[in-house]
Amino acid sequence: MTSVQMSAKDEMVEQFLDYASRGDLAKVSTMISHSSQLLNESGRQGWTALMLAARNGHFDVIKALLLNGCNKYLANKSGQTAYDIAKFWGHRHIARFLASNGDVTLPGILPSNKSTETETYFSKEYLNRMSDKRTDSEWLSAKQSSPETVFIVFHNLDPFVTTEPEERNDIQPQLKLYRFGGDSVKEVLENSDTVVVFLGVEKQEASPSSLVSNKDGLIAWFALNTKKNPTESLKVTASNSFFLTNPMPMLLMLNEDEAGIVAEARSVLAWHSRYSFCPTCGGKTKVDEGGYKRTCLTDGCRSLQGIHNTCYPRVDPVVIMLVLHPDGNRCLLGRKKSFPQGMFSCLAGFIEPGETIENAVRREVLEESGVTIGPVQYVSSQPWPMPSSLMIGCFAVALSTDIKVDKNEIEDARWFTRQEVIDALVKGNQAVFSMPPRQAIAHYLVKHWIEDSTPCVYDWVSYKRLEMLSQMNGSLYLCPLEATAAFQNVHNRSHSFVCVHASSLWQLCAELSVTQKELGTEGYDCDCGSSAFTFKWSTTMPQMASG
Ligand SMILES: NC(=O)c1ccc[n+]([C@@H]2O[C@H](COP(=O)([O-])OP(=O)(O)OC[C@H]3O[C@@H](n4cnc5c(N)ncnc54)[C@H](O)[C@@H]3O)[C@@H](O)[C@H]2O)c1
Ligand SMILES: [Mg+2]
Ligand SMILES: [Mg+2]
Numbered sequence: 114m115t116s117v118q119m120s121a122k123d124e125m126v127e128q129f130l131d132y133a134s135r136g137d138l139a140k141v142s143t144m145i146s147h148s149s150q151l152l153n154e155s156g157r158q159g160w161t162a163l164m165l166a167a168r169n170g171h172f173d174v175i176k177a178l179l180l181n182g183c184n185k186y187l188a189n190k191s192g193q194t195a196y197d198i199a200k201f202w203g204h205r206h207i208a209r210f211l212a213s214n215g216d217v218t219l220p221g222i223l224p225s226n227k228s229t230e231t232e233t234y235f236s237k238e239y240l241n242r243m244s245d246k247r248t249d250s251e252w253l254s255a256k257q258s259s260p261e262t263v264f265i266v267f268h269n270l271d272p273f274v275t276t277e278p279e280e281r282n283d284i285q286p287q288l289k290l291y292r293f294g295g296d297s298v299k300e301v302l303e304n305s306d307t308v309v310v311f312l313g314v315e316k317q318e319a320s321p322s323s324l325v326s327n328k329d330g331l332i333a334w335f336a337l338n339t340k341k342n343p344t345e346s347l348k349v350t351a352s353n354s355f356f357l358t359n360p361m362p363m364l365l366m367l368n369e370d371e372a373g374i375v376a377e378a379r380s381v382l383a384w385h386s387r388y389s390f391c392p393t394c395g396g397k398t399k400v401d402e403g404g405y406k407r408t409c410l411t412d413g414c415r416s417l418q419g420i421h422n423t424c425y426p427r428v429d430p431v432v433i434m435l436v437l438h439p440d441g442n443r444c445l446l447g448r449k450k451s452f453p454q455g456m457f458s459c460l461a462g463f464i465e466p467g468e469t470i471e472n473a474v475r476r477e478v479l480e481e482s483g484v485t486i487g488p489v490q491y492v493s494s495q496p497w498p499m500p501s502s503l504m505i506g507c508f509a510v511a512l513s514t515d516i517k518v519d520k521n522e523i524e525d526a527r528w529f530t531r532q533e534v535i536d537a538l539v540k541g542n543q544a545v546f547s548m549p550p551r552q553a554i555a556h557y558l559v560k561h562w563i564e565d566s567t568p569c570v571y572d573w574v575s576y577k578r579l580e581m582l583s584q585m586n587g588s589l590y591l592c593p594l595e596a597t598a599a600f601q602n603v604h605n606r607s608h609s610f611v612c613v614h615a616s617s618l619w620q621l622c623a624e625l626s627v628t629q630k631e632l633g634t635e636g637y638d639c640d641c642g643s644s645a646f647t648f649k650w651s652t653t654m655p656q657m658a659s660g
């Protein structure tokens with residue numbers, strides 16, 4: 114090929130990219146019809162026509178390019194695909210289109226590489242509920258007298274806990290459920306006022322030896338609740354142990370595994386304490402099925418014919434939503450009078466009978482803030498055992514932006530910018546408002562939204578490389594919240610920090626062939642609750658720079 118031919122082709126590519134970038138659908142279509150090879154050509158920094166159209170929000174050009182067979186998986190020199198670019202620049206409808214059209218399994222407004230499984234506080238399943246055993250009274254009573262069985266005790270729904278300082282002295286002492294053996298709760302079990310609930314068995318692989326023996330090797334857990342304070346009849350050996358009054362916020366101090374156990378136990382026990390009489394006839398009831406049923410004792414009661422939901426524990430579904438501004442860069446948060454000063458949270462409300470999750474989101478947002486909602490996307494859920502809610506966390510995209518607050522329900526609602534939200538998550542009381550604690554799903558939703566979007570192009574490359582590195586290593590964990598904040602600082606040229614959790618620091622050092630000292634790390638309490646290290650980011654770091 115001569116240099117004249119080269120430049121003629123280059124010129125044509127340049128022209129094509131320019132039309133795509135400016136959104137000139139007619140010119141783009143004409144050029145494709147003459148030379149379909151243009152579709153995947155790239156110019157400076159590896160940008161294709163699709164990427165440029167995605168950058169500038171030209172939906173019709175994108176549709177035409179894809180219809181003609183353009184490859185949407187190509188990445189530019191920064192590793193961004195057209196999807197990444199559309200999302201980054203806030204063209205969510207285009208990102209959604211690029212994600213949904215074809216075989217990419219990206220849900221509309223969810224992050225591309227994250228699983229949608231719940232990771233919220235109170236949601237961890239430490240026990241296998243083994244609901245089939247609830248009707249096996251022989252098995253249940255054998256488990257109740259087995260020496261391995263664990264009992265946790267509540268008094269008026271407050272769990273009995275103990276404080277145990279962690280071995281690592283950089284972490285605050287945590288509250289732990291006090292695990293009683295059968296002998297220590299004998300008297301409490303004999304008390305007729307005590308409600309007993311079978312929670313499940315510890316999750317484990319059944320070992321061959323336990324299968325051979327008569328015993329199944331399963332460690333069962335039961336929860337007890339009493340109205341009268343049972344402290345005197347309990348055998349307690351630990352010195353610092355007590356009933357944990359004031360569930361909010363004290364229950365948020367348990368470790369994640371135990372929070373999940375308390376979510377189950379407290380909800381079922383709260384149901385027993387509220388539904389001691391038959392809701393159908395007002396008669397007396399008895400506890401059945403390992404504490405998962407109350408059966409009416411009145412002959413002929415309608416609740417005894419067929420299956421009635423009045424006999425089983427109740428759950429109240431609540432929608433809680435992060436409302437996103439149509440520009441993609443702000444979110445709507447509100448505050449109730451009862452909130453601590455300066456705190457704003459996601460809007461929330463009970464689902465009403467005969468309502469879908471999506472319609473409840475639209476109705477509650479409209480009622481409380483006057484904002485109309487278009488697409489709704491489920492993100493994650495959280496059991497909230499005060500007493501028995503199921504928080505259903507969603508993203509909701511606003512169609513209107515004027516706010517009209519319903520003063521009966523909330524005190525204030527405002528649009529907050531991405532930067533204000535990052536400040537609230539990272540800087541605490543130096544920010545313009547404060548967030549609910551990390552254990553609340555409102556916090557999780559907001560963090561999820563922030564993590565999903567890196568704030569500036571300058572940092573994109575570094576972030577992508579670190580992300581790639583963390584994916585290559587599987588368990589290497591770079592906290593995205595910290596990374597987001599750190600890259601803001603890079604952008605502001607103040608300093609450049611990268612944060613890794615303590616548990617994965619050694620892996621990072623191995624990857625870079627440096628010692629921790631050479632990295633110059635500093636200990637840090639990450640906002641996500643982990644202890645972490647920061648170090649100065651340097652583009653000369655060998656393996657990262659080669660990405
Ligand atoms: N609003 C928030 O910012 C927020 C944030 C996090 C968690 N939550 C929790 O979400 C739940 C629901 O939020 P909300 O209070 O804003 O709901 P909401 O907006 O539906 O308003 C609450 C009112 O709904 C009525 N209601 C209807 N069904 C109810 C039921 N099953 N139980 C109790 N009241 C019922 C009551 O009159 C109550 O005062 C609450 O438990 C709250 O603690 C709220
Ligand atoms: Mg409401
Ligand atoms: Mg509400």
Ligand SMILES: [Mg+2]
Pocket residue numbers: 462463477
């Ligand atoms: Mg409501």
Ligand SMILES: [Zn+2]
Pocket residue numbers: 391392393394395396409410411414415416
């Ligand atoms: Zn009845």
